[in-house]
Amino acid sequence: MAETTVAQTTKTGTAVAEVLAELAALEDPKARAVNEKHGDDHGVNLGKLRALAKRLKTQQDLARELWATGDTAARLVALLICRPKAFERDELDAMVRQARIPKVQDWLVNYVVKKSQHAEALRVGWFADPDPVVASAGWALTSERVVKKPDGLDLAGLLDIIEAQMKDAPDRLQWAMNNCLAQIGIEHPGHRARAIAIGERLEVLKDYPTPPNCTSPFAPIWITELVRRQDGK
Incomplete structure (x- = not known):
């Protein structure tokens, strides 16, 4: 057989x-x-x-x-x-x-949690969790809201937290917070100058090795480049 x-x-x-x-x-x-x-x-x-x-x-x-x-x-x-x-x-x-x-967490958040009816409740619960890996999932969900459903979010408050905590955050949490910083700057012109200024002052991921033809994750460069593309310049 x-x-x-x-x-x-x-x-x-x-x-x-x-x-x-x-x-x-x-x-x-x-x-x-x-x-x-x-x-x-x-x-x-x-x-x-x-x-x-x-x-x-x-x-x-x-x-x-x-x-x-x-x-x-x-x-x-x-x-x-x-x-x-x-x-x-x-x-x-x-x-x-x-x-x-990392890959398991990334797929779990993006392929499963974001599609769940519990996504917002989990975002709120994870956002300030003492476990930085769990908190990074909360920040990933927050970045999703920054882009797609910003109503009700305190963007200035998020920038306050990023400015105070991102520099010394553990790697995965730092990456998630940096992503949120960039998305605020890209999607919300009223907060763009401050987002860029925070990135320039903290210098998080400034020297991150970036392959040719890829955009640096350093927030000021990332924000400026994505806005340029959106404006078609």
Whole structure:
């Protein structure tokens, strides 16, 4: 009898072991070396990982089981095959506290939490959390609101916090706060001059190595360049 593939077993529910076995077969030392430079502990090419998730399609129960393994590649698959609106608020809160790997946190926030009906409540709860990794998720959601739903946000107050705390914040939280600073400057002309001035004074990410043809994450450069593009100049 021919070996059953992961894709063929999705109708009856794929065993976690099968997915883990396929991920193990996709392990590439070169990919792992690249990922580890960014703090990610897996060696699966993301294109191949996405292809696996596409074959699995949406399976909420399997997603929960894959997340529970704690394996980074398995968790990334889980985030691609889950139903974002099926998670309860407490479940998402627990997941973000477990998501210590940058890519896992990034996908969790962007692919799942942002689509959840609990996103705003979680944003408020995470924003000032004492765990800087959790707080960074709150700031990521805040940046989303700065761009898409700024009504009700105290933008001047956010700039106050950034000005006081970003310089000495841990790396991931600092990055999230810097992103929020840039988005305020880009999207809200009335706060642009102050956002640029804060960036220039704090010099966060000023010397960040930026590849050719990419925009520096240094807020004054980032803001100026994106506004230039928006204005078509």
